[in-house]
Amino acid sequence: MRKGNLTAAAALVLTLALAACSTPSTDEATPTAAPSMPGASSAPLSTTSTAPPSIDQDIVGTVVRFTVDSESVDVTIGVDSPATRDFLSMLPLTLTLEEFNGREKIADLPRALEYEGSPGSDPEDGHLIYFIPWGNIGFYYNTDGIGYSDQTLHLGTYNATLEELERLEGHATVEIVR
Numbered sequence: 001m002r003k004g005n006l007t008a009a010a011a012l013v014l015t016l017a018l019a020a021c022s023t024p025s026t027d028e029a030t031p032t033a034a035p036s037m038p039g040a041s042s043a044p045l046s047t048t049s050t051a052p053p054s055i056d057q058d059i060v061g062t063v064v065r066f067t068v069d070s071e072s073v074d075v076t077i078g079v080d081s082p083a084t085r086d087f088l089s090m091l092p093l094t095l096t097l098e099e100f101n102g103r104e105k106i107a108d109l110p111r112a113l114e115y116e117g118s119p120g121s122d123p124e125d126g127h128l129i130y131f132i133p134w135g136n137i138g139f140y141y142n143t144d145g146i147g148y149s150d151q152t153l154h155l156g157t158y159n160a161t162l163e164e165l166e167r168l169e170g171h172a173t174v175e176i177v178r
Contacts, residue, residue: 059084064156065177068097071167073139074177075128075156081118083130083153087137092175095137097168103146104138105165107172111135113153120150128155141165 062077077084087109095107112135123129127140130153137155140146141162160168 059088062088062176063178064088064091064174066095066097066168066172066174068168068170068172071164073158073160073164073168075158077156079119079154079156081115081153083113083115083118084155086114087130087155088176092173095172095174097139097170097172099166099169100138103142104140105168106131106134106136106138108134108136115153118153120148121152121154122148123152123154126157126159128158129153130155139165139168 059077059080064075064077066073066075077088090110093110095109097105097107100106109130112132113130115130115132121127121129123140123143123146125141125143127143129138129140130136131138132151132153139158139160146152
């Protein structure tokens, strides 16, 4: 091959290589996946959340209000656990609160809470608990003789008198207030 033909052949190969690497026209475009690292998401990153902040962020200190007529009792969430997060995810809702055995006000939840990994508790007066076997919550006000149980999960604490709890009976609205 002569030197001129060699240069022309090299130029032709270079032109074809560049053409193969260029962006195809819109009628020839085919989607290609961008390489990603394992576990990486192709979704855009966002610094804002569409879920309630109390669910996505630190939930300890979240205040939940139980209201019957003009009486309300606020519960401050005291533990970040699967059960507490699931309870908060149900709100707002309406429950029926009733007296139980001279120890607590209880209400059945619409469904059992997801609680796997939630620690048991040694309930005290002023605690809102979730009782796994019955799937209900309870406002304890008389815990005499009640000890630690893996079946009793602490959700939060409240500060109400016995008289205020007595008026907290019937259909209650339950909502996050802060």
